[in-house]
Amino acid sequence: MVNNVNNSNTATSSYSYLQYKNKVTGLASGMDIDSIMEKLMKAESAQMEKLQQQKQKYEWKRDAYREVNTTLSAFEKGIFDNYGLSKNWNAKTATSTSSSVSVTANSTASGNLTITEATAATAGQKVGDLVGVTSQSTLSELGMTTDGKIKIKAINDSGTYTEKEISYKTTDTISDLMSKINNSGVGITALASENKISLQANSTGTGVDGSINVTEDDGGVFKALGLLATGTGKVAEGTNGSMVVNGVKMESTSNKYNVSGYTVKVTNNIVAGTDAPAKISSTTETKSIVDKVKEFVATYNGLIEDLNKRVSEKKNLSYQPLTDAQKAELKDDEIKKWEDKAKAGLLKSDANINKVLSDMRSTISNYGAGSDDMLAKIGISTSKTWSDNGKLEIDENKLTKALEEDPNVVMRIFTGDPEKGTKGIVSELKTTAQNAVKNIEKTAGRESASDSSYALGKNLQDINMKIDDWKDRLKGIEERYWKQFAAMESAIQKANSQSAIFAQ
Structure with a gap:
């Protein structure tokens, strides 16, 4: 019987352990044969029900693993799209002292430009x-x-x-x-x-x-x-444009020039000696970068918190998967409440998930080891609080100071340094998450995978065969019981007939 669920308002169970009903009426014996058969077959079905409950546990665990993989895939894609590209860290604002040129700055913009002469390109x-x-x-x-x-x-x-x-x-x-x-x-x-x-x-x-x-x-x-x-x-035929920037003449078929990380567009001519030079400079929006680093840390900590919750959640051993007979006694919302408790702790102390957590911590702690571009340089470190279980924390003052000293330091750490051929922390975490997904798929597969291609799938194949065997066995047991009750009814009816003859 199911315990701890209030089913006072549920309808009478309609579940039956029998494949046949009223096969033997019980008129001769006066016995409720169907009721007796239900109890007998319920006892006989106990082993099969245990197998069905184990099958449900395998399916729940497989689905829980796949939820983790969905979370990991979303994490690795999200961090790369939002933090893994140079353009994500372009927080520079460019200014020009002349309306004759417009300018924008990308993340690599550096130094100041002075345009003393400019001629706009023309179309034919x-x-x-x-x-x-x-x-x-x-x-x-x-x-x-x-x-x-x-x-x-x-x-x-x-x-x-x-x-x-x-x-x-x-x-x-x-x-x-x-x-x-x-x-x-x-x-x-x-x-x-x-x-x-x-x-x-x-x-x-x-x-x-x-x-x-x-x-x-x-x-x-x-x-x-x-x-x-x-x-x-x-x-x-048109004409090419040109400009003299910091004493160097440049020519282009268009009116756009890429110089030292700046994109300069000439909109009007600048005549040397007559028009004032266009002076171009850029500033880094430090607060914008700090806020984006905080977003990244929050995203990473959200993943770590989710994984830690899964491996630390306690199991409710008193709540086992419901059998079909038990479900028939409950309402849908009661079944959901029960199963929510039964699913708790499915990945308690799970080796696969603990490996993900360990690999994530290693990626963070080992990044930039032996180089100047370590996470600690920009104020990011692993929390020393035991209950945080590997979450990151930020020293904003240290991060701000690092940006003031080297505006490109965050971009190098997050996206990599092409000059040195090093990968960024985002790329490293992306690889770690992808490897974790592949490892979990060995146990839980993916939605389109065949059961024979992963460990839990093979367990399900094996237990399905055992359940099918038990169904065939129970069919034979039920047939035997029906024959025994039929023989009993026949014997009682015969004895009753003989008694009636002697009573005449």
Whole structure:
């Protein structure tokens, strides 16, 4: 019987240990054969029920392991996405003294820049007058006698030098042709309004970068529009940009420059000797980095707390998995409450989980050993409080001081140092978590794994075979009991018949 569960409001149990009912009526003996059979088969089923309870324990333990693996997988992915990349630690703000350049700073930005001269790159552009026609005139009015096509080359919006073929009809207006060029994806902006026409490349620079080239024009429409002197050729070409930064001249086909961790965009020309130089500098937002380190520590401590809870949770030995007969006596919420208590301590002192905890502590304590970039350098250490079980703690003052002395120290420790070829602590913890998942999968498998591929699965296969054997055995035992009761009923009925004869 189930103890410690209030089932005063439950319905009468409908569970039966019998495969057949009313097979022997008991009319001759006056006995409740079904009731007797229920008790007999309940006793006979005790061993099978123990096997079913053990099967449930295996399934619960497997599921508990898989919950741990889900937590570990989320942890390793989360810490890498949020703390394992250089961009995660970019807390630098760049400023410029001139509106002629805009600037941003990445995590490696260092030093100050002074731009004394800057010339913006330009895109190839051709502007012309429409003579004798307007933007709404048809191409036939322009002199086109047949439908035709043109092929144009330019840098498209994806940065690829591409050629597009554009077909036109003599009934198209000049504005229609401009729209077809715009919609072709060749990377040109074409405009026509009243008696003006303009073609401009969407990219800047000399050569192919900012140029517009007509490679085929079977009707000579570009010549008729006054955009080309001959049938084909270069319509327009852009110019490269340049700037002088800290005395060094740099040139680019675009207006963006990457210098010492800064991304500088020239928006207007700066004339040397006339315009004031653009002075660029950056500052590190220390508080932002400190807050992010605290987030990381909280994430790590959350994992450690969860794992420690699992291996320290006490087992409720008085709460075993419910049998089918016991479940039939309870309501759904009562079953849940019971099973919640029965599941407690499934991973109590578990070797696999304890290994995860040990490996995590080793990764933390061994990181950067023998180098300057140790966690202790930025104020992160393992708590000395026994009850914290390996959680981390932060000395914010030490962390802040370390950042003031070396703004990139946290980024190096968390993401690694490419110059020295060292991995960051996040990468090390990610590997530790991944190895832990693989190790636990040997015991509990994964959702898609076959039972034969992991230890608990093999246990389940074995116990299922034993349960099936017991079901066959119980079927035979029940049949034997029914035959015995049938024989008894027959004998009693025969004796009753004989007594009735003698009583006449």
